[in-house]
Amino acid sequence: MDFSIVIPAKDEEQGLAKTLPLLREKYPETEIIVVNDGSTDGTLQVCEAHGVRVVTHPYPKGNGAAIKSGARAARGEHIVFMDGDGQHNPADIERLLYKVEEGYDMVVGARGGIDDQASLARWSANSLYNWLASWMVNRRIHDLTSGFRVVNRKKFLSFLYLLPNGFSYPTTSTMAFFRAGYSVGFVPISVAARLGKSHINLVRDGVRFFLIIFKIGTLYSPLKIYFPTSMLVAGLGVMNYLLGSISSGGWRFTNMSTLLILAGMVVFLMGLLAEQLTNLQYKDAVEHDD
Structure with a gap:
């Protein structure tokens, strides 16, 4: 060889x-x-x-x-x-x-x-x-x-x-x-x-350890990292809403539950955008190989 x-x-x-x-x-x-x-x-x-x-x-x-x-x-x-x-x-x-x-x-x-x-x-x-x-x-x-x-x-x-x-x-x-x-x-x-x-x-290299964790996700499929994170954040918001409603006896959104649900949506949209950018990042490499 x-x-x-x-x-x-x-x-x-x-x-x-x-x-x-x-x-x-x-x-x-x-x-x-x-x-x-x-x-x-x-x-x-x-x-x-x-x-x-x-x-x-x-x-x-x-x-x-x-x-x-x-x-x-x-x-x-x-x-x-x-x-x-x-x-x-x-x-x-x-x-x-x-x-x-x-x-x-x-x-x-x-x-x-x-x-x-x-x-x-x-x-x-x-x-x-x-x-x-x-x-x-x-x-x-x-x-x-x-x-x-x-x-x-x-x-x-x-x-x-x-x-x-x-x-x-x-x-x-x-x-x-x-x-x-x-x-x-x-x-x-x-x-x-x-x-x-x-x-x-x-x-x-301890700092580098955490950076590599995120890099692994963004190099392959960002949405596999962002989507579970967004669901977790939004889920905490829903849980906060339910617990707050039960304790207060009324169904209403608190500022914290609203913030968490919106933050979850933002994280998901960021992951969606990152996924599209990742696809473009590898486009030239695959075309060059062809």
């Missing part, structure tokens, strides 16, 4: 020193691109020592920005994305490629239980992501946030404008592929402990 390997890296000297020799040994003729995202350690020197292609950012732009740079630079029909921190086993690439040959447009290396995650908090967050995304697409999603995946390059490039410059590119790209009707598969993998310092920040 014609494929390129893209590795985003910011200060990943230790991980690349472990991963690049294994990749070069197993895939000597394959294009390997390391996107050096403004590293200040020996990342560039390690890449040069192993003869891989390097795309360098003059300053750190984020994991998603590195992914976009690597995707634009890649020449293969498919792209293998993997992290530069030494967690991913190059031997698993072959298993993902076999899955692609079954007709999948994206194949994700799905991590296992809590032992394969960095912490209990991250494992819990990822489990919630997976559950919500599975509910949205009506299909079991084993790992929404894994950075180890193979994608059809042409189809991936059509969604490049959707990808954030930060860390949520796996979530965005997975939901975009599902929304466009492309085939997404999963292959179980194990990951090693990362080498080097983690770039995860508890406060910053």
